[in-house]
Amino acid sequence: MLYQPKRRNPAAALARHVLVALAGVFGGLGRSAADSAYLDGMRGSELEDLGLRRVDDGSYRTFK
Secondary structure (H helix, E strand, O other), rough: OOOOOOOHHHHHHHHHHHHHHHHHHHHHHHHHHHHHHHHOOOOHHHHHHHHHHEEEOOEEEOOO
């Protein structure tokens, strides 16, 4: 007998894609906060080695 895969439910596939997209968005937000916390612990010279400078408002800017 030949293998006959079961048909997928389109609604279930759509729901799965939506859940994966939401997980990606929340994962990206968490990573952004983790990257910022990592940069906060660096010295000014280490930031300059990466091409970054800390600005007065607490954000980071690139320079050439």
